[in-house]
Amino acid sequence: MTGFARDRGEAHGIAWVWELKSVNGRGLDLRFRLPPGWDAIEPGLRKAAEGRLKRGSLSATLSIRRQDETGRPVLDRAALETAIALAAEVRALLPDSPPPRATDLLALPGVLRSTALEEPDEALMEARLGAVAESFARALAALDQARRAEGARLGAVLAARLAELEALVAEAEADAATQPRAVRDRLVASLRALASETPALSEERIAAEAALLASRADVREELDRLSAHIAAARALLAEGRLVGRRLDFLTQELTREANTLCAKAASRSLTATGLALKAAIEQFREQVQNLE
Numbered sequence: 246m247t248g249f250a251r252d253r254g255e256a257h258g259i260a261w262v263w264e265l266k267s268v269n270g271r272g273l274d275l276r277f278r279l280p281p282g283w284d285a286i287e288p289g290l291r292k293a294a295e296g297r298l299k300r301g302s303l304s305a306t307l308s309i310r311r312q313d314e315t316g317r318p319v320l321d322r323a324a325l326e327t328a329i330a331l332a333a334e335v336r337a338l339l340p341d342s343p344p345p346r347a348t349d350l351l352a353l354p355g356v357l358r359s360t361a362l363e364e365p366d367e368a369l370m371e372a373r374l375g376a377v378a379e380s381f382a383r384a385l386a387a388l389d390q391a392r393r394a395e396g397a398r399l400g401a402v403l404a405a406r407l408a409e410l411e412a413l414v415a416e417a418e419a420d421a422a423t424q425p426r427a428v429r430d431r432l433v434a435s436l437r438a439l440a441s442e443t444p445a446l447s448e449e450r451i452a453a454e455a456a457l458l459a460s461r462a463d464v465r466e467e468l469d470r471l472s473a474h475i476a477a478a479r480a481l482l483a484e485g486r487l488v489g490r491r492l493d494f495l496t497q498e499l500t501r502e503a504n505t506l507c508a509k510a511a512s513r514s515l516t517a518t519g520l521a522l523k524a525a526i527e528q529f530r531e532q533v534q535n536l537e
Contacts, residue, residue, distance in 0.1 A: 248391035252384035256376040263384040270302040278306040318357040406529040413522045420515035489536035496530040
């Protein structure tokens with residue numbers, strides 16, 4: 246869900262730059278940084294973003310400058326003429342006063358002004374809003390493309406993780422074949438430790454108890470469900486669509502089955518494989534958080 250895009254434009258007397266940055270997030274979080282006076286455009290921008298993005302945190306920044314902002318002030322002729330007329334009235338009242346210098350007139354408030362302070366008329370502002378919104382749509386499309394490219398790369402990584410999970414499940418299946426023997430050996434060892442305190446049990450009783458414990462420690466259902474979840478995750482990756490939330494759910498199911506497997510493990514080898522499986526699932530989960 247990470248990506249970056251920039252779009253520049255010039256029209257209707259302004260130049261602008263859009264910068265869009267997205268990072269991972271469980272939901273969709275949109276944050277806009279707009280210049281003063283441009284808040285009216287935000288609802289439309291949000292709607293456009295929500296139409297393309299489903300997850301992640303998006304930061305969109307708009308920078309705008311006037312194309313005629315060259316740093317040179319503009320002469321307000323009407324204000325200058327008013328200042329000259331007022332100076333003439335003053336000289337009429339004070340004949341001995343020196344005539345005003347040009348620098349004195351230019352220093353009067355309003356004679357020189359900045360075009361940055363001018364407010365555009367409604368039609369011009371609407372045209373600017375439309376042009377900037379179109380630019381945002383282009384930047385959003387570029388960001389979406391960048392996110393999709395990242396998703397394709399991430400898909401290969403996740404496929405490799407699933408292959409690792411499949412290999413660990415196969416190891417667990419091999420280890421599970423020794424579960425009944427491990428359960429019996431553990432039971433016999435426990436009974437021998439208590440032999441001095443309890444009556445001796447027959448081999449038939451020991452076999453029955455071992456069978457009961459082995460049935461409780463049977464992990465075949467967990468292994469079958471793990472394999473099914475891995476197959477489902479692989480099928481989702483093959484779709485190439487918005488699968489982040491569904492993969493997140495499957496990861497939770499994989500974690501649940503791996504926890505049960507570890508709880509039932511009666512041998513060191515199966516316990517070790519179960520722990521490795523949990524670690525691999527966690528790595529898979531972390532990568533899934535990057536998918537939309």
